[in-house]
Amino acid sequence: MTNGHGDPPGGGHREERRAGHDGPEHERPEHESGLTVLLALAANLGIAIAKIVAAVATGSASMAAEAAHSIADTFNEVLLMVGLRRSGRPADRRHPLGYGKERYIWTLLVAVAIFGMGALFAFYQGFQTLTGHRGGEADPLAGYCVLAVSFVLEGISWRQALRQVRGAARDERLPLAAYIRRTDEPTAISVLLEDSAALIGLLLAFAGLGLHQLTGAAAWDGVGSVLIGVLLTAVALVLGRINLNLLIGNQADPRVVADVRDRLGAAPEVDWVVDIVTMTVGADRVLVCARLDFRDALTAGDVERACVRMARELRAAHEEIDEVFLEPVPRDDPELRERVIARYGRTLRPREPGSG
Incomplete structure (x- = not known):
């Protein structure tokens, strides 16, 4: 059996092949993925701090759930950066096909973190409020302000992720949904799903906070927190499924x-x-x-x-x-x-x- 280079498997022409991948065209997607993750990291870190302050000030379950969501997202961007760096290492004797699949492990951990740090905390906050185990809320004005600023910052990160994913889908001549199902590059997909969930979650938190203020019923705030938990669970399942298939070993396009x-x-x-x-x-x-x-x-x-x-x-x-x-x-x-x-x-x- 030959590896097509005229050498035994793992032979010396691997360096020549890898060098062919190291040109500007090959590095562009990697560079853009890094930019997408860095932008999301900066946005989520600022948003998380603001939401924590607002959650303490208002006592809102929805705001607390959103704060946990942003903390999880910030942690997730760190995991994605680690995955990008480690998966880019060159092939060696112990790993003759390279470290590319390590990226999928780190992105799978992101899915676990979204559920464990975000969704479960949101469910907890929501059920605490629905069962009457949370105290009264203060003026929600701070919450509204933080939600508005967070929506703008998340929108900037979401736009960058969407631009990268759309561009990649266009290069592959695939519809966006088909590209997400087939892609072997889950980093930008992870950021896009996280940011999409964040924008929807902000709307849910705003609705919960607003309905609580209008009706005086804290149950609305609890419902908003539970819905955020459901949303994050759905994102974690989708992201987990994508990376599970890649780790098992997908067929090529x-x-x-x-x-x-x-x-x-x-x-x-x-x-x-x-x-x-x-x-x-x-x-x-x-x-x-x-x-x-x-x-x-x-x-x-x-x-x-x-x-x-x-x-x-x-x-x-x-x-x-x-x-x-x-x-x-x-x-x-x-x-x-x-x-x-x-x-x-x-x-x-x-x-x-x-x-x-």
Whole structure:
């Protein structure tokens, strides 16, 4: 089995490949993700301090829940920054495919923190108020002022995150919702979901505070806090699901997989594409493994040269392809056939020209 470089797996051409990723075009998404996280960190830190003061001044359960939400978000931005830094380390002997997946672990911790630090505290504050275990509230004017300022600051952070995610979706030629489901870069998605939840949570806190003031019933404030908890739980579940799939090992973009299959099948040395396995191993990093039935008339040298050429062509066509492993196999091997059918439900047949 060859890794497509003409070297054994983990061979010396990895440095050359990684250097090809270190240009300005590759660093731009990383730089923009860092900017998005830093902006969110600065906004959330200021907002958290203001909300804590307002929560103490007003005694509002909704405001206390929002303060916990902002504290959790501030902590989360630190986790995201750590994930960005650690996942960008170069591959080494112990981790020959790099550290890209470490980003998903840190982002999964963000989902846990959103629920553990934000949602649970919001539920606690809400139920305390609904069961009459909180004291009377002071003038809510400070709360209104903090909510208004927080909305502006969160809006600035949200706009940056939305701009980055929309730009990435446009580059991938995908609708925004489809990009969020398929992305292998969850950092900006995390900030966007956090900030979206923060803006909705601010509206809920404002409603709870306002209805309490208008009706004199503290239950409204408690309901607002509980709804904030529900909102944060939903965000934590969505974010957790995205990162769980990435940690398990997602297939590459189906369009990339189809193009890889077509390119390999069109190679003059290849008789049949027996199997293709792709896996996302980090942001914009894809591993491609393929089993190919080569023409019987080829020599061992012909097969080696063909593998090197095809791997080079695949990496040139898709910059996210990081490593390529090609294995010569007979297409009529029954065990291989069973494995392919178990994975895909059918054997991989060459696609007709122009077919989808």
